[in-house]
Amino acid sequence: MLEEKCDPPPKGKAGENGPFTIETTDLTKRFDQLTAVDSVSIKVNEGEIFGLLGPNGAGKTTLISMLVTMKKPNSGSAFVNGYDVTKNPGEVRNSIGIVFQDPSLDEELTAYENLELHAAMYGIEAKDRKREITSVIKIVDLEDRLNDVVKTFSGGMRRRLEIARGLLHCPKVLFLDEPTLGLDPQTRSSIWDAIRKMKKEKKVTIVLTTHYLEEADALCDRVAIIDHGKIVALDRSETLKNSLGGDIIVIESTDTARLETAFKTLPYAVGIKSLDGKITLKVSNGERKIPELLEVARKEGVEVKAVSLHKPTLDDVFLHYTGRAIREEGVSGKDSMKFRMRAFRARRN
């Protein structure tokens, strides 16, 4: 797939803005009273997958819209591939590809016609178009619908077609705004593979937004957490998760006290607590630590009745970084219910 054709446009004048593929300085966008993007300064390295993680309305899409020249910043600056998004939008457009969050297909056209139009606009030569279209359509598993009018597609199929379109040409920077929202697990993982492949083989720099920590985790080299238009944390996803103290493992056993003593000698286990015959502890890479913990229990002669593993989620990381966690945990069950509802809706829409 994707072989041969990839020929990313050259980088803009280096030195104009340093070595970064994307660099923003105090980038700000206001809608009337609301500051949707608030003094965002980020630097994205060449060839990395950079995640933007945040709840609904955080400003992810608005930030991307400015980077792809669709919206003009109120203040601050942004360089993409070395070009200023306000002064040189044409060159920026020449350097990028984007999969929008909202629908952007022509429903009256067939899948093939949509892809062909895109290929032509993005400078793929006529003789290569068919081959490239065939190869991307396979990634999203829509070969048999290639000549159907998009009107007749299901929501997930449309999404897949849009992603295929995003992978069709080979930009310097690819923006993916919630690429896998509403997709089934198989499709999602094949799209993850395709994204990794873009990065690995074509050295495409990728910026993706998501609500899913697991997606950011699986794909991104670094993740920025954005809330109310501000970057509240930016780091490798491992580091972000570990800053929460890692995965939570709960073990139910016959002799809690004995196990607790034994676990306390393990260097990697933190936050060990026992309650109602259960031990709770935090470790990183929980799934790999479970066998070791069970081995410890066996040596101590304690029978383990149940084990559960809880991975930190966006809720956890988000709550942690915005500081709202503290209030919510103790005080109001209603607030946390509201938050879960929001996260749930976010997943669905």
Place this chain on the structure above:
Amino acid sequence: MHRDLTAVYFTWKRELIRFFRARSRIIGSLGMPFFFLAVLGSGLNGAITLPGSSGNYMQFIFPGILGMVLMSGSISSGIMVIFDRQFGFLKETLVAPVSRPSIIFGKSLGGSTTALIQGMLMLVIATFLGVSINLAVVPAAVLLMVLIAMGFVSLGLVIASLVEDMHGFQLIMNFLVFPMFFLSGALFPLDNAPQIVRMISYIDPLTYGVEALRFLFLGSSSIPIAVSAGVLSVFMVGGTLLAAYLFNKIES
């Protein structure tokens, strides 16, 4: 440059694919003009005598009806950009690495091609209804129809760039397209019209389209052909430039 030509071609092609896929719309768009020509034309044929013409009312309104077909066909294809915005496709167009003028030019060509097809269908229908058409003027008529259509496509594009949503769409159709049609002198000779009507009709671009078509098909018109052809050219060029300017400023 090469990329821009490709963009023009594919934008044009998209308009055509969409046009041919919506056959019911073609029939719908020809229904009203057919009705006007058949009912008004034949119904009033005997009742109305027009000074200066051969006295055949159907023959007289035919260029006006043709102008109506061209105008409504091309305005609505320009206005389609509102739908592109609504369904999200406009975003895809706006971030494409091609020049915006090439998109406008492609749309203008696409809209005028489809309007021309409708115009040609109208010629055929008119012949069946008994309008006599001198085949020798058809090549010149095609050029004129393209000129008229390109002007009105850009008017549609200008409106679409200014109006944000679909609610504005019906409003414009009712308060712009129909008045432009009735005031253009499509159904009555401008020479006999009251002063006030005549004044208004002179700011209606369709007036010049109808007059030029009338000159071609009937051999005479109230407005000299040089004037109407000149005004139409200015309308086309000015409209296209304005559309390109406004399109360039669109934010999603």
